[in-house]
Amino acid sequence: MLCAIALSGIIAHSWLRCAEQAAAVVGGVLLQAWCVALAASAARQLWLLSQLDFARPLLQTQHALAQLRRWRTRVVPWLGVAFWVLWVAVADAAWRAFTGVWLPYAWLLCNVLVGVLGGIGTWLGYRRLQRSGHPWLERLDAAHAGRSIARTDTVLEQIARFQRESADNPRLTATEHTMQSLEFDLDGDYIELNQLLKLAGIADSGGQGKAIVASGAVSVDGVQELRKTAKIRPGQLVQLDGVEIRVLALDPDAEPDA
Structure with a gap:
């Protein structure tokens, strides 16, 4: 979002100096609008990220x-599709900045038309993929969503699975059965919670242990962790x-089991 705001300022400074040229004004306004849309998109994503509270x-x-x-x-991919046309404005501004010469209107118009056709072709191709379920x-959705979304989705699925198993497994229902007590002898100063759950047999894997902790079901000394x-x-x-699970310090003088 900060990059979009900074870029917006640079673009405004560029086209305001050339207010007498229609092409520069139109290109500058379009790029300015794109920067505003980019900043709004970033703000929207930050707000949605703030709602991801486990x-x-x-x-x-x-x-x-x-x-x-x-x-x-x-939504976000269309900010990229817009550059089918916006690249012409970028090229015009760059050429003008380096040479001080305006690009011919015929060249600008021709490339804008090509860009419009490219944008329409992209939209039609995308619609065809949607209809056919290709x-x-x-793959495109996974690439646009990003790996972090996929990892978070996996964690939420594991949390949901753990909650279902907790509801279906009588051993995990404290209202009908007494608390099962375990003791864990710790050889060292500390152990990470995820690893403790795995070694104690509560979780089958690190991913399941992470899901159990993220679900809010674990407390340490009476405080949710x-x-x-x-x-x-x-x-x-x-x-x-x-x-x-009560964690005990391993007695260094204790004899190992035969």
Whole structure:
């Protein structure tokens, strides 16, 4: 967003000096509008990112992620498509800045028409991919959404799976069964929470442990803990639905089991 604001200032300074040239004014105004749209898009994405709070109800977080994905895959790409035409304005401004000479109107008009045809062709091709359900559409969406969206989506799916398993598994229901107590002997100063859940047999993998922590189901010494890398030290008590793990310091003088 800061880049869009800075670029907008540079563009305004460029075309305002050439107010007597219609091509410079039109190109400058179009680029100015594009910068405003870019800044608005960045602000919208930042707001949607602020709604991704794993401590909130899962459905609300999933809805915010879906909105962010839709914005990145259905709105943001058109800012790039606009450069089918806007590149002509950029070329004109650059040529004028380096040579002090205006590009011929015929050249500008010809390339604008080519750009319009290219933009229309891009839109028609995209619509065809949508109607046919072509695999390329899914690849394009994944590329536009970004890896961070895919990773977050995976974490939310794991949280949802853990919540379903917790509801279906009687062992994890504290209202009907007593708390299952475990002891974990720690050989060292601390262990990360995610690793503790895995070694204690609560989570089958690091990804599942991350999902359990992100779901808000884990507390350390009675305080909710949402960081999978939280350092758990000897003497602390880790609790989640139906299970409590007491971390003990490993006695260095203890004889190993035969």
